[in-house]
Amino acid sequence: MTQKDVANQCFIDRSYYTQIETGNRNPSRYVAINIAKVLNFDPSVFFTEELSSPFQLALQNVPIVIAHCDLELKYTWVFNPHDDFIDNDTIGKKDKDLANNEGIDKLTVLKQRVINSGISGQCIIRFPLSNGWTNYLVFASPLVDSLGHVTGVATSSINLSNLEPLGVNVKEQA
Template identity: 45%
Template sequence: MRDWLIRLRKNKGLTQANIAEQVFIDRSYYTQIEQGKRDPSIGVAKQIAKLLQFHPSLFYSEFLDSPLEEALKDSPVIVAHCDRQLRYTWICNPHLNIDWEACIGKRDDEIIMNEGSIALMNIKRQVIEKDIIIRKRIWFLISDRTLLYDVYARALKQEGEIIGAITVSTMLKSIRGE
């Protein structure tokens, strides 16, 4: 099951029939895509992704180890995309306590609410609104640790239009809580 896809659809208030109709495919085909029984063609993946606002590579990340994912595996680096509403549309190598599927369609403050999450959201908002690059260090309280990340953020563009933000966050320090 592609639970992340079902969650995104429901968050938009859409039914399987709504999606199938809007991307010009049969409803049963879309149902099979949600169930993980079929993978969409690249064209269909792009249409569904555009409608639900996520990166189409999510359809294929379940079974393909891309060179980026393999390179980042177990590293202190997190790479992510978000939309203009600051909701994750793609994430690679999130913190160990966070499941990547649970991040899709959510803002940072909906995943973990703390000062670090708010600071990260503010950076993304500025990058989107001003089309600037920001690099800043942010402390996050996650589980029993306080983590210092060096965050690099810039606008994510498609055909010249800003559609969100890209962030690359590198953990610099980890301090165990008491």
């Protein structure tokens, strides 16, 4: 699809689209949503810089992986992947493209069930990784558009393997 095709389908000027594509201009929310629909990706990609700074600061030391997948279970966004996958370009790939094991099979089943039912789910999944077997508590929720149609699945996966109680008592303040 050419820049002209995308611009025409989004009802914007081609030069404006070119500036968006090269990163010289940020689209409005409305334009971002239209471009995302035409190119079949999540419009939040346009605004991740604005949202990511406090998000990254809050989660920088938390053993959690957050991801979005489309209806075909291809990754459209990933935050904080395990070190085994940092060098892989996960965007546009399915889990089976990245690894093939029992944990991947269970993750795929969970994601597909959430997409098919439109209902969130969770389970503990054990993955064989370079640092040994690792247990993740995986939460999966449907991604929906403004009309309520499921467009994909979001997952939050917490690495349970290295979690230890701190032994700190926290008292509520009245």
